[in-house]
Amino acid sequence: MWDYLQQQRQDIAFNTYQHLLIVVQAVTLATLLAIAVAVLVTRVRRLEPFANTFSAIGLTLPSFALVGLCLPIFGIKPYTAFTVVTFFAILPVLRNAVVAFDGVDKTLVESARGMGMGPARVLLRVQLPLAWPVVLAGVRTSTQMSMGVAAIAAIALGPGLGTYIYSGLAQYGGANALNSALVGTVGVVLLALAVDAVLVLVGRLTISKGIRA
Template identity: 60%
Template sequence: MWDYITERNSQLLYQSYQHLSLVIQCVLLATVIAVGLAVVVHRNPRIASLAGAVSAVGLTIPSFALLGLMIPVAGIGTATSVVAVTFYACLPILRNAVVGLAGVDSTLIESARGMGMGAVRTLFRIELPLAWPVILAGVRVSAQMSMGIAAIAAYVLGPGLGSFIFTGLTQIGGKNALNSALVGTIGVVLLALILDAMLLLVGRLTTSRGIRA
């Protein structure tokens, strides 16, 4: 396996970069979308429940099926991969964002309003900072899940390490088939661990000490 890795060192590094870049960009986009939706719906219990139900149902959709259905619409390549990964990444973040925002003490919001803060300022100064640890937990789950979805996106010629896995699986019994599948799988796991460590650091830097305590 070591010889296989050294012979394809530059290709592995490039596709690892592509894989990590795809996941990070999709998770960032998903965070913006999901938190925005949560801000809109969290004050309405019925709509908030519906958002939770949609998140749960969405996670049951097989990724292969979604990718296949999107091919006629978005074609084969990066665009389909981005849409699919972003879709799945939104779901855990949306659920956690709704829960986090709903869990903010209403007396704190009323106190902020009493001090003259408007709705937007209260949202960014009080609600989102207090809900952030719960939201970030959803982001971490989303990032780990997105690593696997991005690998499956190689089915539609998406970028990343998934191509090594699919190449190995389609050439089972051939030379280097096992090495290809193992290298792709281990690479995805390592990238997932690296990204989770990065998110832990982001959490420590962006969460106030009072909330962490």
């Protein structure tokens, strides 16, 4: 194993970076979309059942199955993997964001409006800061799930550590098959733990002490 790591250290570092990049980009896009949809849902209440149903159905859909559905549409290309990761990344954030914005005290929102704040300022200065702890919890869940989904999506030529897992399985019985699979699997786990630790730090820096749990 040590010899394999030494020989492949540059490729492993590059693929780790690629794995991190696709997850960060997908989760960032998913978070922005989820917050936008959650704001819309809290203002148009009849949309809430559709958002909840979308999240529930999406979370039960196997990621490998979605990759299989996307391949005939998008082909075996890197953005197919990005599409799949983004789809799954949005689900936990959307569910948490709807709950979070629903839980914001309505009297605080009315007070802000009474002070002359417009809708955008109310959202950015009152609703989002109060909802952020719950939204961030969804982001953390989304990130952990996306790490695994990105590994599975490597079958569509997606970048990242999943390539080592598939390579190991394809070379089953070969000299470095086990080493390759272990590098991919352990690498995803370690990367997920490292990113979660960063998100915990982000929470400490962005969540007001007055509402921090």
